[in-house]
Amino acid sequence: MRYTIGEVAKKFNLNISTLRYYDKEGLIPNLEKNESGNRIFDEEAISGLITIECLKKSGMSIKDIKTFIDWCQEGNETLKDRLEMFLARREALQSQIKELESTLNYIDYKVEYYTKAVADGTEKIVKEQMSNPRLLKMQ
Amino acid sequence: MRYTIGEVAKKFNLNISTLRYYDKEGLIPNLEKNESGNRIFDEEAISGLITIECLKKSGMSIKDIKTFIDWCQEGNETLKDRLEMFLARREALQSQIKELESTLNYIDYKVEYYTKAVADGTEKIVKEQMSNPRLLKMQ
DNA sequence: CCTAAATCTAAAGTTAGGTCTATGTCTATG
DNA sequence: CATAGACATAGACCTAACTTTAGATTTAGG
Numbered sequence: 001m002r003y004t005i006g007e008v009a010k011k012f013n014l015n016i017s018t019l020r021y022y023d024k025e026g027l028i029p030n031l032e033k034n035e036s037g038n039r040i041f042d043e044e045a046i047s048g049l050i051t052i053e054c055l056k057k058s059g060m061s062i063k064d065i066k067t068f069i070d071w072c073q074e075g076n077e078t079l080k081d082r083l084e085m086f087l088a089r090r091e092a093l094q095s096q097i098k099e100l101e102s103t104l105n106y107i108d109y110k111v112e113y114y115t116k117a118v119a120d121g122t123e124k125i126v127k128e129q130m131s132n133p134r135l136l137k138m139q
Numbered sequence: 140m141r142y143t144i145g146e147v148a149k150k151f152n153l154n155i156s157t158l159r160y161y162d163k164e165g166l167i168p169n170l171e172k173n174e175s176g177n178r179i180f181d182e183e184a185i186s187g188l189i190t191i192e193c194l195k196k197s198g199m200s201i202k203d204i205k206t207f208i209d210w211c212q213e214g215n216e217t218l219k220d221r222l223e224m225f226l227a228r229r230e231a232l233q234s235q236i237k238e239l240e241s242t243l244n245y246i247d248y249k250v251e252y253y254t255k256a257v258a259d260g261t262e263k264i265v266k267e268q269m270s271n272p273r274l275l276k277m278q
Numbered sequence: 279c280c281t282a283a284a285t286c287t288a289a290a291g292t293t294a295g296g297t298c299t300a301t302g303t304c305t306a307t308g
Numbered sequence: 309c310a311t312a313g314a315c316a317t318a319g320a321c322c323t324a325a326c327t328t329t330a331g332a333t334t335t336a337g338g
Contacts (some may be wrong), residue, residue, distance in 0.1 A: 001311055006284065016285085036334055038285055051249075057242045062325070076261050083253035086246055093243045105194040106234045107225055110190075114222035122167060122215050155315085158299055175304055177315055201295070220335065 003041040011050060025062055027052055027069055058089045059096065072130075141171075142180040151188060164201055166191055168207055198227045198235065 009016045022028055023039065030050055032040040041049075048069070055065045068085055071078035116126040148155045161167055162178065167187055180188075187208070194204045203262040207224055210217035254266040 004284080005286095015327070018325085020286085021326065038255055038334075054242055054245045057238065058246060064282085071150060076256075079253060079257045079260075079262065083250070083257050086249045086253055086263060090243065090250060092245050093239055093246060097239050097243070099196060100232055100236050100239065103193055104229065106193045106235070107232060110225045111222070111229060117215075118218045118222050121218075123218065136163050143314080143334090144316095154297070157295085159316085161294060174313085177304080 001043065001046075003046070005039045005041070008041045008046070008049070008087055011046075012053065022049075022052065022062075027062070029073055034064060055089070058093050060089065140182065140185075142185070143181070144178045147180045147188070150185075151192065161188075161201075165205055168199070168208060168212055194228070197232050198218065199228065237267070 003011070005016055005019050008014075009019055019039075023031055028041075028045055031045055032042060033038055051067055055068065061066075063080075068082065071082050071085075101113075112127055113130055117123045118128075120126060142150070144155055144158055148158055151158075153265075158178075159165075163168055167180075167184055171183055172182060173179055191204055191208075194207065199207075209223065210221050210224075211236055252269055255269075256262045259265060
């Protein structure tokens, strides 16, 4: 299948200018254009965008994604670099998830705290009762 | 305990100017100053900063954190707002974690892919073999 | 065929969240 | 008691990742 920029924008829930910006930054190599200059996204471009979205979600910068895309163009010589990059991304993601889980734990405590405060109609009581061990552990 | 801005910056691994910026933005209400104007962070300021860091990690903007801090100053009238905010934060965090886990799943696939590619010395073989079901599911 | 909607480029503008600079005062130590 | 290091303010600057604008061209449907 082949898509216009508008179709792709809708598909990925991205702004059209974001796609043009990615193209300008070199994230979509070999992007076809028709005779009058309109971009045509083929399966390869789409699958590239899926990877870009994934790397973005993993916290990578556009610049670093560009480096990866360049490696892909360079062929088998860069396979090891690419593997190492994904291994590093995996580590990064795993610790991000751990951090979010610990943040969630603190939020859970706050939910408990304010649930009680709302029930009491005042913060005073819960403030005295919950000099919380979990909170102390976090510091 | 009472701390100088430098000590707090070290404790939280924040830039000194970031703390001044937070102060300017109103995130640290009732911050004491000594006679010559130097900031003094007491237990309350520190515990506020812990909450700020937590809310930041949960993806909240400085502006929204400010709204919360203001609610805290306003007293018991805003308890319900605060509870609702933390409930919303919890939801947000839970879906962030889910999204990161799904991203991790895709990265895992890429690791597998490139591990095989590196072993083969070429991408060609793995590219043909792994027209991956997991990948297809993601799209 | 006509016109609204989609696309193009280049370049300027925006936003969040800091970070840095210049200039001056304060403080702690040998 | 000198002086290096910490702190202060105001305001300029920075970066990433878009987003908007202006002005021109193309495409698609009635």
